[in-house]
Amino acid sequence: MWHYFSHLKGSNTFKPLIYFSEGSTWNDDNPWINLKHLTERVWNPQNADILFLAGKDWLALERSGPLSHNIPIVNLIQGVRHVDLADIRSTFLRNRAVRICVSEEVAECLRETRRINGPLFTISNGIDIDELPVKKEWFQRSTDVLIAGLKNPELARKLADRFRKSNIAVEVLLTSLPRRMLLEKFNQSKIVVLLPYETEGFFLPALEAIALGTLVICPDCIGNRSFCIDGTNCFMPKYSLFEIVHVTEKALSLDPSTRQRLFDAAGKTMMRHSLCNEKNEFLAIMQDLASIW
Secondary structure, three states, rough: HHHHHHHOOOOOOOOOOEEOOOOOOOOOOOOOOOOHHHOOOOEEEHHOOOOOOOOOOOHHHHOOOOOOOOOOEEEEEEEOOOOOOOOHHHHHOOOOOEEEOOHHHHHHHHHHHHOOOOOOEEEOOOHHHHOOOOOOHHHHHEEEEEEOOOOOOHHHHHHHHHHHOOOOOEEEEEEEHHHHHHHHHHHOEEEEEEEOOOOOOOOOOOHHHHHHHOOOOOOOOOOOOOOEOOOOOEEOOOOOOHHHHHHHHHHHHOOHHHHHHHHHHHHHHHHEHHHHHHHHHHHHHOOOOOHHH
């Protein structure tokens, strides 16, 4: 959301404003902390020329009553939960909107529902390279294996036990960290084992870890298929204890030339997922929104 807001803010055409509900957190983890002059104190969608919604923002729109005129709505879709009939997000698909999916996998899931009201676009998530810490060399990294296990703590603990028995220096993350701290953890690790939910919309941490020059081990979670290429820029074992242990031990023993080949492919992946590409594709839609809507 911050990136899309920034894309508009940096343009010569749009002036973005954002509404925060009462009780929102205002500290250094909130990127709008120094931009309060661009925040709205009162939620009044009638005043907007264009509305940008994501997640459950539709509920706030419903509570405000019908719009008095035909305001274009852009809806960012960041996951596949919208196709689950048990999830309230699925009911929003009937609402007219210009939808932007963060991966082609998400877009295809939405198309298969045959319930989409309005045009559908895909803009792959981009990464701001300038926000990343300076990439450490392989020999400078103090942790052999980092397990990001917040979304699957039971498996994370089992993996850590197996690695420790093999005298592998392992660290396990089971709590949420500020993004800058998480990125530094990635940067200190030779291998990052990521345990996503079984289905994700894009799973940005995998791309961030790839960008920081770690060997990434991440099972298939649908939304990572466009940038996680097994054996080319990362490893994608089956989502099981045995398979992840086996692949991780294999990755630790790679010869330098094979490891460098993976890193070279990772660099090419990052070129395709730059924040600049994301910005250009989004602004192209916004500039043509009148005809698209």
